[in-house]
Amino acid sequence: MSRRYDSRTTIFSPEGRLYQVEYAMEAIGNAGSAIGILAKDGVVLVGEKKVTSKLLQTSTSTEKMYKIDDHVACAVAGIMSDANILINTARVQAQRYTFAYQEPMPVEQLVQSLCDTKQGYTQFGGLRPFGVSFLFAGWDKNYGFQLYMSDPSGNYSGWKAAAIGANNQAAQSMLKQDYKDDITREEAVKLVLKVLSKTMDSTSLTSEKLELAEVFLLPSGKVKYQICSPESLSKLLVKNIANDSCFETVAALVESK
Template sequence: MSRRYDSRTTIFSPEGRLYQVEYAMEAIGNAGSAIGILSKDGVVLIGEKKVTSKLLQTSTSSEKMYKIDDHLVQSLCDTKQGYTQFGGLRPFGVSFLFAGWDKNHGGNYGGWKAAAVGANNQAAQSILKQDYKEDATREEAVELALKVLSKTMDSTSLTSEKLELAEVFLTPSGSVKYHVHSPDSLTKLLLKHGVTQPAAESS
C-alpha cells in the first residue's frame, strides 16, 4: 500500500504520513548511538564507534567527532532544510549533534540540554530525562553520558575501542577549547565509573 505514496517526499499518504521521511529516520536508527549533554561549564559529547579495527589509525581519524567551523554548520543546515522543501529530493538519512559556545545568540535556533540520536535513542532519552541535572559539572555530565551509553548499547561491556568522547568548554583565558579523550583516558574513565571490566592479568 505504501508504494503508491513513497516515490516522492511531497506525497502524503491517506494517514498524513511522509514515507520518504520515515525511511530516512529509520536509517538514522541503524547508526551507532550518540549523546550530547550540557553542563554548567561545558558540553560533553559521546558516540558509539561501529568500526573497531586495530589497523585503523585513530590518532588522525574519527568516526563521529569532528571540529568544524560555524559557517559550515550554517551551510549544512541550509542544505538539509532545502532537501525537505523540494520534490524529487530524498531527505538526508542522517542526524547531527552540534555543540558550541557563543555569546551572541542572534537569529532563530533551538538548543537542547541533553539529546540522543542513533540506535536505542528512545531508551537513552528516557534515562537522560530522569537523571539530568541542570547544575551538573562536566565531570558529572561525562559520568551520566557513560552510564546512558552503557545501558543502551548492545555490547555487554564498554571499552575505549568502542567509544569516542569529547568536551567543549571555555578556558580561563576565555577561549573555546575542543578536547577529545585518548583511548587511555577513556579506559581510566570507564574503570573509574564502573562501566567496564578491568583487563584480566595474564598468568
C-alpha cells in the same frame, strides 16, 4: 498503503506524512548511538563507534565527532558519507561568516543555516533526504554553551541532554531521570558513560568502541574543543565502572536486609 506514496520525496500521503523522510529516520535508528549533555561549564558528546578494527588508525580518523569551527563541534549518527557533505557545508558557512564579520558565527545561526540545506532535500524532486542526524555543541557570546539536535527533515531544537541513533528512546528516558540543571562537566561525563553502558548494544564499554569529546572554556576565555584520547577514555571507563559496580553491590546489600 504507503507504497503508493513513498516513491517520491515530495509526495504527501493522505495522512500528511512524507515517508522518505521517515525512512531516513529509520536508517539513523540503526546507526551507532550518540549522546550529548549540556553542563554549566561545557558540553559533553559521546558516540558509539561501529568500526572497531585493530587496523584502524584512530589518531587520524574519527567516526562520530567532527569539529566545524573553533567554537562548534558535532556528533553524528547515520550515513557517514551524507554527514561528510553536510559537515563540509557547515565549515564553509562558518568561515564565510567569520571572513565577512570578523567574529565567530553564532551557534544557532550556523545550525539553522545547515538545517535549511537539509530541508531543501525534502522539498524538491529528484533528491533524497540526508540520512543523518546531528548533535551540535558550541559556545557563543550571546547564549553561552548550547546543545542542538537536528534530523533529516531539517528540524532542529535546543536540548539540555539528547540522544540520537540506536536505542535513543531508552537513553532519553535515563537522561530525563538523572539530568540536573547544575550538572558539571565531570558529572556529565559520568552520566553519559552510565547511560551508554546501559543502552549500547555491546556487552562492555571499551575505548575502542567509544569517542568522547568536550567543548569548554579555557581560563583565557578561548573556546576549546577536545577529543578524549583512548588512554584517557580507558581510565575514565575503569573509574566509572568501578564506582557503578560498588553502588550496585551496596544497593543489593540494602535490599537483602
